[in-house]
Amino acid sequence: MYKMVDAQGARAAAATQSGQADSYDAQCNSVITLVSQEKRVPIRLLLHRSRCRRDTARARQLAMYLCHVALGRSLKEIAHIFGRDRTTVSHACALMEDMRDNRTFDEAVSALEHRIESEGEAETDHGYR
Numbered sequence: 001m002y003k004m005v006d007a008q009g010a011r012a013a014a015a016t017q018s019g020q021a022d023s024y025d026a027q028c029n030s031v032i033t034l035v036s037q038e039k040r041v042p043i044r045l046l047l048h049r050s051r052c053r054r055d056t057a058r059a060r061q062l063a064m065y066l067c068h069v070a071l072g073r074s075l076k077e078i079a080h081i082f083g084r085d086r087t088t089v090s091h092a093c094a095l096m097e098d099m100r101d102n103r104t105f106d107e108a109v110s111a112l113e114h115r116i117e118s119e120g121e122a123e124t125d126h127g128y129r
Contacts, residue, residue: 027071028081030119034112035063049083061092062109068093070116 036043039059045052046060064082067073068089075093079086100106 027120028067028073031066031071031116032063034115035059035066038112047082061095062112064089064092065096066109066112066116070113071120 032043032046035041036046036059039055039062041056041059045056046063048056051057052060060082064078064084067078067081068075073081075086075089078084078089082089096109100109
């Protein structure tokens with residue numbers, strides 16, 4: 001699993017209304033932490049209520065997108081994790097899809113998706129799920 005930059009903040013972010021299993025929280029934590037590390041944006045800013053600067057907002061949108069695409073989380077679940085509205089998550093996902101028309105960006109996102117998928121497979125192999 002990825003090293004937690006701010007474990008308390010990531011755990012709080014991944015808490016859901018329905019009290020889902022720890023593996024659910026761990027998967028969301030991993031994506032948030034991965035994006036935080038890759039984009040050099042602190043977790044607290046990814047989860048902050050304000051819009052923040054453009055690079056922070058883009059990193060947050062990327063984390064939302066990866067939670068949706070790589071983990072299969074619903075827009076509503078992601079909205080709850082990030083403290084946003086479902087339509088905000090929908091906008092983030094649409095924006096990331098549009099940005100993937102840029103080959104360099106698409107390759108970077110694909111690499112992140114593969115890392116997330118590999119981590120999920122490793123957890124399954126070791127019986128963590």
